[in-house]
Amino acid sequence: MSSDxxxxxxxxxxxxxxxxxRYYERLNLLPPASRTRAGYRLYTESDLERLRFIKQxxxxxxxxxxxxxxxxGSEAGLAECRRVxxxxxxxxxxLDARLxxxxxxxxxIVAYLKECEQALAGKREDRCPVLFEISxxxxxxxxxxxxxxxxxxxxxKKGRKP
Amino acid sequence: MSSDxxxxxxxxxxxxxxxxxRYYERLNLLPPASRTRAGYRLYTESDLERLRFIKQxxxxxxxxxxxxxxxxGSEAGLAECRRVxxxxxxxxxxLDARLxxxxxxxxxIVAYLKECEQALAGKREDRCPVLFEISxxxxxxxxxxxxxxxxxxxxxKKGRKP
DNA sequence: CTTGACTTTGGAGTCGGCTCAAAGGTTTAC
DNA sequence: GTAAACCTTTGAGCCGACTCCAAAGTCAAG
Numbered sequence: 001m002s003s004d005x006x007x008x009x010x011x012x013x014x015x016x017x018x019x020x021x022r023y024y025e026r027l028n029l030l031p032p033a034s035r036t037r038a039g040y041r042l043y044t045e046s047d048l049e050r051l052r053f054i055k056q057x058x059x060x061x062x063x064x065x066x067x068x069x070x071x072x073g074s075e076a077g078l079a080e081c082r083r084v085x086x087x088x089x090x091x092x093x094x095l096d097a098r099l100x101x102x103x104x105x106x107x108x109i110v111a112y113l114k115e116c117e118q119a120l121a122g123k124r125e126d127r128c129p130v131l132f133e134i135s136x137x138x139x140x141x142x143x144x145x146x147x148x149x150x151x152x153x154x155x156x157k158k159g160r161k162p
Numbered sequence: 163m164s165s166d167x168x169x170x171x172x173x174x175x176x177x178x179x180x181x182x183x184r185y186y187e188r189l190n191l192l193p194p195a196s197r198t199r200a201g202y203r204l205y206t207e208s209d210l211e212r213l214r215f216i217k218q219x220x221x222x223x224x225x226x227x228x229x230x231x232x233x234x235g236s237e238a239g240l241a242e243c244r245r246v247x248x249x250x251x252x253x254x255x256x257l258d259a260r261l262x263x264x265x266x267x268x269x270x271i272v273a274y275l276k277e278c279e280q281a282l283a284g285k286r287e288d289r290c291p292v293l294f295e296i297s298x299x300x301x302x303x304x305x306x307x308x309x310x311x312x313x314x315x316x317x318x319k320k321g322r323k324p
Numbered sequence: 325c326t327t328g329a330c331t332t333t334g335g336a337g338t339c340g341g342c343t344c345a346a347a348g349g350t351t352t353a354c
Numbered sequence: 355g356t357a358a359a360c361c362t363t364t365g366a367g368c369c370g371a372c373t374c375c376a377a378a379g380t381c382a383a384g
Binding site for chain 4: 168169170180184198200201202203
Binding site: 017019020023027036038039040058063064065 | 370371372373374379380381
C-alpha cells in the first residue's frame with residue numbers, strides 16, 4: 001500500500017509490457033485501475049499479484065479465456081474448487097488426446113526415417129521411398145521463407161520489453 | 163485418368179474445404195493443378211495422398227512451413243533422401259522435446275487435480291488450494307506454446323465444413 | 325524551462341490457417 | 355432451357371494474444 005504503481009512499473013514488475021497490462025484491462029482480466037488527477041493508471045500490490053497469477057496460469061497452457069474463469073469469482077471455497085477441478089479435467093482430456101496423436105505421429109516419423117536410412121545404406125534407390133509414399137508429384141519451389149513459428153519462439157524467449 | 167477430381171471432390175475426399183485446397187496451392191503445398199478447358203482445377207490420386215499427408219502432419223502440430231520442407235523437392239534420389247532424413251531427424255527431436263514438455267505439463271495438471279479432489283472430499287478448505295498455489299508460485303518463464311496448437315486441433319476435429 | 329521519459333487514447337498491424345463474400349462462368353439433371 | 359450446384363478470381367475477415375503507432379498530455383531532473 002506504500003507502493004502505488006504506474007502501468008509501466010506494474011508491467012515491468014510482472015515482466016510484461018505496459019500494452020499487455022492495458023490489454024488485460026480491456027479484457028476484464030484486471031479490474032479498471034484507479035487514476036491520478038492526470039488520468040494515469042494506478043495499481044496496487046494486489047493487481048501485481050493478480051497479473052502474476054495470470055502469467056503463471058498462462059505458462060500452464062491456459063488461454064486468457066480459461067484464466068478468466070479461474071480468477072476469483074464470488075463463490076466460496078468449495079464451489080470455487082469444483083470450478084477449478086472441472087477446468088483441469090477438461091484440460092487434461094485435451095492434453096491426453098493430443099499426446100496420443102503425437103505418439104502416433106512419432107511412430108510414423110520413425111518408420112519413415114528407417115526407410116530413409118535403409119535406402120541410403122543400400123544406395124540402390126533411385127528415389128526416396130518416403131517421398132514416393134507421400135506423393136508422386138514433383139513440384140517447383142518458391143523461396144523458402146524463414147519460419148515464422150521459429151521467429152515467434154525466439155521473440156517469446158528473450159526479453160519482454162523492447 | 164480414371165480418377166480426376168475437381169477441387170470440391172478432392173477437398174471432401176480429404177475432409178477439408180475447397181478453399182483450403184486453393185489456399186494450399188497458393189502456398190505451394192500442392193502443385194498447381196492442371197485445368198480443364200474451362201479452367202477448372204483437376205486433381206489426381208497423388209494430390210489426394212499429398213493432401214492427406216499434409217493434414218496428417220498438421221494434426222500433430224507441424225506448421226505448414228514445416229510440412230512444406232518435408233514435401234518433395236527437385237533433387238534426385240539419394241540427395242533427396244538425405245534431405246528428407248535430415249528433416250525427419252530434426253522433426254523427431256522437436257517432437258520429443260515437445261512430448262517432454264507436455265508430459266511435464268500433464269504431471270502438473272494431475273497434481274493440481276488431485277489437490278482439488280482432496281479438498282472437495284475433505285470439505286474443509288475455505289479456498290481452493292490450487293488457486294492458492296498458482297497465485298503464490300513464482301512466475302518463471304511463460305511459454306504458451308501449446309495453447310494455440312491445442313485449440314486449433316480441437317477446432318479441426320469438430321468444425322469441418324460448415 | 326526544457327528535455328526526455330513517461331503516460332493517455334483509439335485504432336491498426338502481426339502471425340498462421342483458414343473462411344467467406346462477391347460476381348461471374350460451367351456443367352448437370354430434369 | 356433453366357435452375358442448382360458446381361467452379362473461377364480477388365480480396366477481405368476472423369481468432370488469440372499481443373504489439374505498435376501517432377498525437378497529445380504529464381512529470382522529474384538539470
